[in-house]
Amino acid sequence: MALSTIFSRAQEAATFLRERLDPRLQKPKVAIVCGSGLGGLADAVHEQPRVEIEYSSIPYFPRSTVQGHAGKLLFGFLGTQTSVVLMVGRSHYYEGHSIEDVTFPIRVLKLLEAETIILTNAAGGLNPEYAVGDITLLNDHIFLAGLSGLHPLRGPNVDEFGVRFPPLSDAYDLSLRRCVHTAWQGITKSEKRRLHEGVYAFVSGPSYETRAECRLLRQLGADVVGMSTVPEIIVARHAGMRVLAFSLVTNNAVLTPVPRGDDHLLQSTSSGDLDTILKEGKADHQEVLEAGRQAAQDIQRLVVQVITDVFEKNRDV
Template identity: 65%
Template sequence: MSVFEKAKEAALFLKSRLPVDLQNPQAAVVCGSGLSGLANTVQAEPRAEFDYASIPHFPRPTVAGHAGKLVFGLLGQKIPAVFMVGRSHYYEGSSMDLITFPIRVFKLLEVDTVVLTNAAGGLNSSFKVGDIMMLNDHIFLAGLAGNHPLRGQNEEEFGVRFPPLSDAYDLILRRHVHHAWKEVLPPQSTRRLHEGVYAFVGGPTYETRAESRMLRMMGADVVGMSTVPEIVVARHCGLRVLAFSLVTNNAVLDPVPRGDEQELQEKAAGELNAMLEEGKAGHEEVLEAGRTAALDMEKLVTHVLVNVFG
């Protein structure tokens, strides 16, 4: 069975069980780590939820903070939307085809725009934990090396063999975001909105110091383990793309201390270990930063979609 046939089966399954008002969502929102609250922005009625396990061929996430359900509802009283609460990642053992499969289903549900969110490590020294970066470009080293979601026979029903990506990040949508940011952010907030470049890495390990420095020298502002394969497939399908990274930790770029440095010779083992652990990322840290920034992200995404489709 082709990817198109599988996606068609999944889309028909959903449409047959959705209220009429929700059968053709205009926007799809992918909720990243710690950002599942985005799905709570829809109206209470009409509303429908589907566990991924119930949907034919749909990938099932295994990572904490990724619930694994689709939530359909109305934004701003009249805009049908679908929220993907949790995603499957390449590092979980899934293929590129599988982790991007939901985007194909959204296309067949007649979605116009996909909004992707993620938690990412900050490489740019001007980015602070809790800041939001809107993607305007990306670096996809895995894809350049051939591990690409469009590798293999082209799915002609979705798009052309050689889709361009120089226009991947919709400029009109990004302009809407900058206008919305000024309206939704509380005056006392120190959170900042940036635009920049996202670097995709396979994971599940966080990056070494040398890898972080390399990515920063290449022009990346944040680094993470998702989103880019989905964006590639979304653009192959002709969907408009808007994407955000929540900066949940600052990557460590300083070179690792050398074992022969003179000033380290008299330090105790505990002090040496503390030096190495300074700035070390952890998944709980990612989830906590997501919780504290979730409300601003919810207001921003909702405001933009209501103004675009309202």
């Protein structure tokens, strides 16, 4: 998509949506992006008023092809009175979309006047202290693709959205993160599930990372790794939106080196056993979705509580 047309296309998409919405839903306060297996957040949205619009019907909207991503916008209310729009599923760069197309929905949400965006994703745990099912509240990121040129703001700046050189040192809103920790203490949740704060590393995918790549990312300071979210956050911050982001740890990355073929301890091991050793800890998308289903209730409660605290109890955030 040519950068010169991004604003006009986003305007067209936003107008298309407003024309199909109840007046109470036309200016959502909060946008929520539901990652792999986390579409269950939609269950918390009130039944009335409620409008669902398929991505395929929205002008210029990219379509998701990944299992676990329904591909629709859901407008409604969370908590008692907070108007929200949920992206139930997202598009990814690895699906063949351009980086501009992947982030296009965020610009549309901005034009709908969403002030805050909450992003969720499924991620691999790099930090050995993280367990499958834990939730990571993001406080920073590593965007190697962006550092090497694959950046959603590359090209002429879209001045209607933001400045040429947006800072990202404050990308992850501190007051909102403070509120998350308070909310976590007050909700009923799985006793085994923990809340961490950490750094997310973006990789383009769709292959999962090698062991050497996982060790590299861990040494760089990353706690979790995934294939989404960061380009969206950059565009959201460029447009002046407040950002809150969560990663659900759905698998533990394998950090141990690959066994050597000349290891004398393996010389008498059968081929079947060698295959079992090599596959230990291998990531699987079905496991990612299942972990998402199991954690959905806790993430749902947490997001609803945060929205209630921030937008309905008028706390100092």
